[in-house]
Amino acid sequence: MTALFGLDLGGRRVVVAGAGHVASRRVRRFLAEGADIMVVAPEASDDVRRHAQHGDLEWRERGIVPSDLDDAWFVLAATDRPEVNDDVAAWAAERRVFCIDASDAAKGTARQAAASRHGDLVVGVVSTDKPDPARIRAVRDAVAAHIDAGEVDLRRRRAGQGRVILVGSGPGDPGLITVRGRQALAEADVVVTDRLGATELLVTVPYDVEVINVGKSPDTHPVPQDQINRILVEHALAGRTVVRLKGGDPFVFGRGGEEAHACIVAGVPVEVVPGVTSALSVPALAGIPVTQRGISTSVLVTSGHAGADAAAVAAMAAGATVVVLMGVAALPDIVAAGLAGGADAATPVAIIERGTTADERITRGTLSDIVRLSGETGVKPPAVIVIGDVARPELLASQAAATPARRE
Structure with missing residues (x-):
């Protein structure tokens, strides 16, 4: 009869007999668990050799002997010789150490x-x-x-310490949230959500999960940041798992650092789940690579709230890619500052509204005319503004056409 248990191998000696393909796969698993690994084998795969060179494990370059198991908490017998594996399993049994016999599970005392x-x-x-x-x-x-x-439903059933999970939901498409982000939503007792991001994900949470909308728009801030911080802390101190669902990435102009700080000061455990930032993903999905060999080797991401700062102006003048978030209202000031700082008036500009969603729209122009064009088309936030040669229309298609075909 096989029973399923969880073993904590962190810092404990795991002995691996053999270092071939099977052993290499299992070694990665033990490394992920933080085990103290000793591999005993005359020969080793490249993978095991590299781990040994980096000090991730100890490799004894010889055949295994019974005394190698003396300090072991767990043993894996995975040589290419079944009789050796059976011997190792027998030595482990004598020492009352659980062992996986890769040749014959019936002769071992554990299964992975x-x-x-x-x-x-x-x-x-x-x-x-x-x-x-x-x-x-x-x-x-x-x-x-x-x-x-x-x-x-992954919510805890027993009362325990509350916590806050800052989750970046990505740029808008619910499919772009990370796996861990989706898991966190399934663990939430309370979700504190923004107006932007993949709010469509909220339809997946159970009806009895409390959803608190603290969303902001450019001209409306109904819930001040200090109050948002208090909401997170108060619910967590009441023993709840609180997911703070934020658009993009929590630490890219998302004030996630302020929220994490508030939790730390209050003694509330806080986990940060990075999100796919709109600064990179929205241009990418619109066919605009923010860096491209031979065109732009650097990118500067800035907030448009304060207009164009010195770094953004210098980047525009140098021909680097500048990505502006929350910059629709400040676009005239940003353009004026760039031109005054030496940026080429012919520099391409692309404004991507509601990126990654079904309502995405792209307005293209140059620094000389983008303000007029955005006014004529009625550009509205949320939008990502890309300034630089990478925003040139049909850039990727034109580069492909200019690249000679390879002959096989």
Whole structure:
């Protein structure tokens, strides 16, 4: 009968007999768990050699002997010789140390689960019959996909310490949130959300999750930042898991640093889940690479709230890519500052409204006419402004046409 347990191998000695393909795969798993790994094998794969060179593990370049198991908490017998694996499993049994016998699971005392991690939960699958790795991996992947799609309520059932998770929801398309971000939503008792970002994700949370909208628009700030900080801290101190769902990335003009600071000062555990920032993803999905070999090797991301600062002006004048977030209202000042600072009036500009969504619209021009064109087309926030040669229309198509075809 096989029972499924969770073992904490962090800092504990794990002995691996063999260093071939099978052992290398398992070694990566043990490394991820923080184990103290000793590999014993006359020869080793390139992967094991590199880990040994970096000091990630100890490699004893010889055959295994019984005394190698004396300080072990866990053993993996994965040589290319079944009789050696069986011997190692027997030595481990004598020492009452659990062992996986890669040649014959029936001769070992443990089986490694196919596992997936979901926040602070690990889900594992093992077989109780003859080993069938492809089968248990298929089951694990199906279960993991179901959980990571937000289909499982991951909220804690027992009272515990509250916490705050700052989640970047990405630029707008709900498919661009990270796996960890979606997991965090499934763990939330309270969601404090912005107006921007992938708010469509909120339809996936259970009805009894409290959703607090603190969204801001360019001219309306109904909930001041200090009050948002208090909301996060108060709910967490009441023992709740609070997800602060923010557009883009929490630390890219998202004031996530201020919210994390408020939690730290109040003694509230806080986790930051990075998001796909609109500064890079919105141009990319619109076919604009913010860096491109031979055109632009640097990019400056700035906020438009204060107009064009000295760094942005210098970047425009130098021909670097400048990406402006929240800059629609300040566009005339940004353009004027760039031109006054020496930027070429013919520099291409692209304004991408509601990027990554079905309502995306792109307005193109140059520094000389983009203010007039944006007024004529009625550009409105949210929008990402890209200034630089990378914003030239059909840039990628024209470069492809200029590249000679390879002959096979």
